[in-house]
Amino acid sequence: MIRADTVIDSRWVITVDESDTVLENHSIVVVADRIKDILPTPEASRKYNATEHVVLGGHALMPGLVNAHTHASMSLFRGVAEDLPLQPWLEQHIWPLEGKWVNREFIRDGALLAFAEAIMGGTTCMNDMYFFADEVGEVAEQSNMRVSLGMIALEFPTIWASSPDEYLDKGMALYHRFKDSDLVTTMLAPHAPYTVSNATFEKILKIADAYKLGIHMHVHETVQEVTDSLNQYGVRPIRRMKDLGLINQYLLAVHATQLLDEEIEMLAEAGSSIAHCPKSNLKLASGICPVSDLLARNVNVAIGTDGAASNNSLNMLEETRFAALLAKGCSGNSASVSVNEAIRMATINGARCLGIAHEAGSLEVGKLADITAMDLDVLQSQPLFSPTAQILHAATRNQVTDVWIGGNRVLNSGTLTTIDNSECLALAVKWQSRISNDN
């Protein structure tokens, strides 16, 4: 018998390997933070002696969901302003609220709330972009959450930094602080073409090249952004980015609701990625990302929830359902974003755009044990002709019972193990009270 830390027996294992293999009655063997083996359950019981043996007879195991774009701490602004378009929502509500409330305490509490919600919904990795990312990284390490932190950059001063150079300096400090972390990676995160100058972009590009860092940026979120760029620069933002050398393999372009065919081609040729945030884009009436066209050109499209302030949740399962159904409906092609494609978008494609696809995003031997277990033995998921179709189209996040991140069981039979649920709820109530009483 070979010693293992954890053996998980499951009715199905949705591997999201290159062939989208779905295994039946298999077990995943975890040693330390890695998947050591995936094999039929009877063989596993003969071969491995596990410290913890978890039997999930009616469940599917799948790679933990990867949220490719969020502002975690904005969870504390969940539902604070409704039924508004992006600019008034930002300018009249979110920015004033941020000016008044965002500080290190807010960021820590908001990140904890976000991680709790994410884990309970099967998410094991989040790509964050917000202030005080060092706090977010610390909370992630304490919560055993996997995150990618944005080294944000803006042209104007905020509570985090007062000049583009200070943003970049603080970003580099963030990089160095977490570069040996098992859970935290970093990406350059210029906010958007309309808030960052060419000079700053040139510096960012040099850093990306030198450190092999991804660039996480809002791009073509609204028509307004494109129109403003035409007025200010004479070209659309993607053209401007292309001329600056920023349409490249490091780029993760978020939203991308306004894309010409030639822009899709530019992104495809460059090997850039897209973070599609369907609920936020619909809710703010920003536009709809042409996912079917992007996938047809083999662009890597991942899925993000955006912040809970414009969503109002961090429910990746629901977000992926929106992505699949919206793509079918908008393209007029019901085969667009098939079940397997949607599941890839929510897992391996997300890992790819964060530069961690060699480590996460699928259940394969040697990869990190980032695993989500979903109970399909409930009447809402029965009859069950296909576990993947039922997960994509019928399951709800409460069916997530167990989650492992790097082999650590952060959700155990529905209970968070690294975050105190009641304490987290109390933090949210504390902030609601403060904000409501002074808003």
Add this chain to the structure above:
Amino acid sequence: MIRADTVIDSRWVITVDESDTVLENHSIVVVADRIKDILPTPEASRKYNATEHVVLGGHALMPGLVNAHTHASMSLFRGVAEDLPLQPWLEQHIWPLEGKWVNREFIRDGALLAFAEAIMGGTTCMNDMYFFADEVGEVAEQSNMRVSLGMIALEFPTIWASSPDEYLDKGMALYHRFKDSDLVTTMLAPHAPYTVSNATFEKILKIADAYKLGIHMHVHETVQEVTDSLNQYGVRPIRRMKDLGLINQYLLAVHATQLLDEEIEMLAEAGSSIAHCPKSNLKLASGICPVSDLLARNVNVAIGTDGAASNNSLNMLEETRFAALLAKGCSGNSASVSVNEAIRMATINGARCLGIAHEAGSLEVGKLADITAMDLDVLQSQPLFSPTAQILHAATRNQVTDVWIGGNRVLNSGTLTTIDNSECLALAVKWQSRISNDN
């Protein structure tokens, strides 16, 4: 002290009355099947002596959700065929499966599964259209589920009837069988313009007039349907229906993804209703109902899940979220389908199109006690600046803890009381096994 059957104390009561009143720290008093009183909790405790006193301190009470279009028993075909457009999905999968499997046992088992899922998700009334509706009505009465049964009509023979006249005769028998029921109502249900002849429509219209019955029909689901009608009749289906006198106050037009301005005007002038099924329409790539335009002309728009075969769930909360977000995104107006409008669509608008708005669809004194309680004291719904916004945009169906239908507590702290959950699950598994082994 006045005697009452049930007093429910709640943090919020979302009444969906004419002013969309949301009450705080109020109680709903139920006597027999009706709401007798709604008043501040301290007053309720002085005034009423209840057989059952339910304290829901972190919950919102809202009217039970009304599913305006479904095929309940098709839940047994949940996820049986994926990534297909309507016609191949129907012709190559659903119709052959129906021919092979649909019988009285299938209908009873499927209806029970559907009612169980619906109740657990906060739905208290479903508008059904399928074969052997008498069985569905019986299961509804046994389960204490409120349903509207479709008196279906088609030009071609099925297991239910062999001629249009036989369909109508069986429909009238259904009407008479349930006309005194507390839970079951009936609507005429010609399948669609493309499956029913003018002669049959003329008979249906006479019955509607004589018995004051609603007419529940698929209308303009796809482009194909409109094109075929132009070829066969020289006019679009709604024009043909208008000429037949069927665009009237009795009509509940389902889907309506293809609407010209003049057709919206016809529906508005006639006082017809629409059952919008966003997920099914997206999934089958049928098109997108122009909900914003319909609401702008004051057309009564309700929400339906369609059958679970094309959804793949009966999750009205999620369906309503799709309706709100899709309307915002497709109209380019983030104020379209506001929080209150969306909640009305899922409740009172549904009741209106079933002809029961005087009895259900809102929490008001004298109405039936069809009540859904949702726990908002969970971290996924916090902070909570607006209970209605959080329900529409952030809550998931597992937060529904209690449901009353006609004063009967059919869901008690998450447990079904009129349906045996395990038995229901076993029925689904039985049918899956039969269908999988012979498909």
